[in-house]
Amino acid sequence: MSTYQAPRGMRDLLPEEAAAFDALQAVIQARALRYGYPRIVTPIVEDRGVFEKSVGEASDIVGYEMYDVSLHGQAGLVLRPEGTAAVTRAFLEHGLHRAPRPVRFFYYEPMFRGQRPQLLRYRQFWQWGLECYGPEEPLADVEIVDFTARLFAHVGLQNYRLELNTVGDAKCQPKMREALAAYFASNRDSLSDESRDRLGRNPMRILDSKDPKDRAVVAAAPQLRELLCEEDREHFDQVIAGVERLGHPYKVSQNVVRGLDYYTRTVFEFILTDPEFTKAGDIAVAGGGRYNDLVQTLGGPPVQGVGIAGGVDVLYEALKKEGVRMGRPTTPDVYVLSAEKGDGADRLQIADPLRQEGFNVAIDYSDRPLDKQLESAVKHGAKVAVIRGTPEARGGNVIVRDLVAKTQRITRLAAVVTEVGRHVPKYVTPPLYTGPSNPDDHEPGAAGEGPYLPDDRD
RNA sequence: GCGGGAUUAGCCUAGUGGUUAAGGCCCCAGAUUGUGGAUCUGGUUACGCGGGUCCGAUUCCCGCAUCCCGCCCCA
Numbered sequence: 001m002s003t004y005q006a007p008r009g010m011r012d013l014l015p016e017e018a019a020a021f022d023a024l025q026a027v028i029q030a031r032a033l034r035y036g037y038p039r040i041v042t043p044i045v046e047d048r049g050v051f052e053k054s055v056g057e058a059s060d061i062v063g064y065e066m067y068d069v070s071l072h073g074q075a076g077l078v079l080r081p082e083g084t085a086a087v088t089r090a091f092l093e094h095g096l097h098r099a100p101r102p103v104r105f106f107y108y109e110p111m112f113r114g115q116r117p118q119l120l121r122y123r124q125f126w127q128w129g130l131e132c133y134g135p136e137e138p139l140a141d142v143e144i145v146d147f148t149a150r151l152f153a154h155v156g157l158q159n160y161r162l163e164l165n166t167v168g169d170a171k172c173q174p175k176m177r178e179a180l181a182a183y184f185a186s187n188r189d190s191l192s193d194e195s196r197d198r199l200g201r202n203p204m205r206i207l208d209s210k211d212p213k214d215r216a217v218v219a220a221a222p223q224l225r226e227l228l229c230e231e232d233r234e235h236f237d238q239v240i241a242g243v244e245r246l247g248h249p250y251k252v253s254q255n256v257v258r259g260l261d262y263y264t265r266t267v268f269e270f271i272l273t274d275p276e277f278t279k280a281g282d283i284a285v286a287g288g289g290r291y292n293d294l295v296q297t298l299g300g301p302p303v304q305g306v307g308i309a310g311g312v313d314v315l316y317e318a319l320k321k322e323g324v325r326m327g328r329p330t331t332p333d334v335y336v337l338s339a340e341k342g343d344g345a346d347r348l349q350i351a352d353p354l355r356q357e358g359f360n361v362a363i364d365y366s367d368r369p370l371d372k373q374l375e376s377a378v379k380h381g382a383k384v385a386v387i388r389g390t391p392e393a394r395g396g397n398v399i400v401r402d403l404v405a406k407t408q409r410i411t412r413l414a415a416v417v418t419e420v421g422r423h424v425p426k427y428v429t430p431p432l433y434t435g436p437s438n439p440d441d442h443e444p445g446a447a448g449e450g451p452y453l454p455d456d457r458d
Numbered sequence: 459g460c461g462g463g464a465u466u467a468g469c470c471u472a473g474u475g476g477u478u479a480a481g482g483c484c485c486c487a488g489a490u491u492g493u494g495g496a497u498c499u500g501g502u503u504a505c506g507c508g509g510g511u512c513c514g515a516u517u518c519c520c521g522c523a524u525c526c527c528g529c530c531c532c533a
Contacts, residue, residue: 005506008524060531082533115531116459117524127533259532284533311533339492372487374494387493401493408493 009115009123017316019327021126024312025108027155028128032106035147037130040105042086044112045069048078054085054297056261065113067123079112083129084262084291084307085298091133092300101134101303108312120283126312129288133295133305138235140306141266141290142242148270148286148308149248156324157315159274160285162248165224165256166236167204169264170293172229177203179227187217208257224254232265239266264292266306272318285318286310331381332362333424337374340389341367350386350398350416357417358426378403384423386416 006012013021029039051066067079080086087105090096096103108128117123130147132140145162152160168176181203188196195206195214207218225233243250258267267289269282277283288308295303319326334354336347347363354361362380364373370387377385387399392410400419401408411419 005524065531111533113532116529118527121532125533129533281528281531287533309533314533337493369490369492371490371492371494373492376494378494385493390492399493403494406494 007123009117009121011122011124015330016327019330020316021312023327024155024316025128028151028310029106029108031147031151031154032128032130035104035130035143037104037106037132040087040090040107041109042080042083042090042107044079044110045077046080046086046089048076050085050089050298051078051081054088054260054262054294055082059259059261065115067112067114080109081113082111082260083107083109083127083309084131084260084294087129087131087307088133088294088298088300088305091131092295092298097133097295097300097303102140103133105131107131120277120311120314120317122313127309128312129307129309131305131307133303135306136292136304138238138242138266141239142246144288144306144308145239145243145248145250145268146246148310149246152270152285155315155319156322157285157318158322159318160270160272162243162250162268162270163253163256164240164243164250164266164268165253166228166232166239166265167224167257167263167267167289168228168232172227172232173264175229176224176227179222180204180206183222184217190217204257205259208255218254221254235265258287258289262291262294262297263289266290268308270310272314274318274321276321277318283314284311285314328427329360329381332360333382334359334361334384334386334420335373335377335380335382336361336363336386336388337370337377338364338387338389339370343389346388350388350413353417354386354420357421358428359417359420359424360427374403384420386420 032039048066048068066081068075069077069079071077087107091103091105106129108126110124111127112124114123115121130144132144145164149162167173181199184191184195184199184203184206188199191199191206192214199206206214207221225236228236240250240252256267256269258269267287269284269287272278272283272285286308287310288306290304290306292304293302294305295301316326334351336351338347340346344363344365351361351363362382364376366373368376370390374385383402383404385399385401385403387393387401387408390399393399396413397410398413398416399408400411400416400423402423409419
């Protein structure tokens with residue numbers, strides 16, 4: 001047993017898992033860009049106040065789940081427990097509330113909460129998220145739901161359900177709270193201790209209680225829909241109509257009330273339905289909603305917003321459970337071996353053109369007998385061995401051996417790349433810069449469209 | 459933060475209040491003077507940490523750490 005281990009609730013992603021996480025990021029990020037959401041990166045550490053102000057001081061996250069980090073005893077910094085408040089801080093700090101609206105962001109970052117680790121709940125976990133600042137139109141809410149539903153369809157997630165709800169806006173919430181508080185107060189004796197406690201703080205949270213005692217009371221609680229203000233109801237109806245129109249299955253559920261204070265109007269959760277994940281209660285694979293007052297809360301102008309955050313660890317496990325394959329191979333396809341001792345430079349020279357060409361190539365560093373090197377190459381997952389230094393492979397020749405088919409041929413050095421290419425795939429190294437394509441490449445009329453028209457304003 | 463369970467090598471398992479704690483897989487080396495996943499042989503690595511009881515503890519007790527399960531909550 002090693003002396004040190006990863007901190008509680010934090011884990012290492014070994015190459016295979018890391019590859020899967022990379023693949024998930026690539027897919028989600030590319031899709032976010034399709035929707036007009038470019039990536040933003042914010043620091044892992046934030047001022048404590050960013051979250052106290054926005055998430056709510058009474059919330060569990062701020063109450064006891066924030067990771068303190070102090071520098072030279074100077075407190076006040078925490079590891080970020082969630083993305084929305086941090087992104088909003090950046091949005092304001094850079095004056096982006098003056099940028100053309102809506103202002104959209106995508107993020108994919110580790111988050112930290114000092115909670116007790118449990119099934120799919122870690123102290124360091126990864127979240128992807130979207131934030132959209134500016135629009136008050138319900139269409140923005142709908143698009144974020146749409147993004148998520150289509151993302152899950154794309155990656156192959158099947159076993160989940162979508163629940164929508166609305167919690168009203170700042171004008172309306174007090175009224176709703178009051179009505180709920182009155183109802184729950186009159187049923188005080190039937191409530192769990194926990195909920196009785198919540199009655200004074202946030203009666204809405206009683207709605208998502210899992211306590212069977214509360215359940216009965218909650219079932220007969222006044223419908224939020226009836227308590228809503230006119231504009232809130234209208235907004236919600238349009239959100240529902242939009243989701244409906246796009247054909248995403250959903251359910252309106254009073255129980256979706258989210259634990260963060262900044263939500264107004266629309267809230268939603270994508271909840272896993274596989275029995276393995278529901279035995280411990282609902283696990284959300286994504287959740288979000290509208291936050292119309294958050295920007296102001298953090299000291300900005302009145303700018304509305306809507307967003308969502310998804311759990312990468314949760315998504316990864318759910319996909320694995322459903323048999324979805326993720327990631328790229330983590331093993332080299334080609335191994336360079338040699339029967340000659342001390343010819344490391346030659347091995348590297350053989351590997352280089354193969355690598356240039358896009359093959360994944362590792363070399364054997366040792367002077368071990370060839371059989372050991374072959375065995376090692378196979379164990380490292382190589383499909384092809386390039387062998388030098390044997391009697392047959394002299395004078396600018398090497399052997400290219402297919403380790404799966406167990407066939408080989410002697411090949412001139414100049415033809416190694418071609419020969420290897422017959423057995424294993426090449427990979428594309430991503431470009432450092434991907435510019436816009438040239439619109440002139442488009443051939444007018446090719447797709448049946450009309451000719452370009454002159455713009456009279458020119 | 460509060461409850462319950464677990465912790466023997468890199469992994470999986472056995473076992474015991476008393477000499478060198480067992481086996482399988484993996485890893486390394488050799489048998490096999492250089493073309494592989496087999497076989498055989500050998501080798502490295504463990505009683506989570508700290509206290510206590512005891513002549514003596516890996517074994518019993520307590521605390522701590524970590525993991526799992528539940529509460530709480532969320533991604």
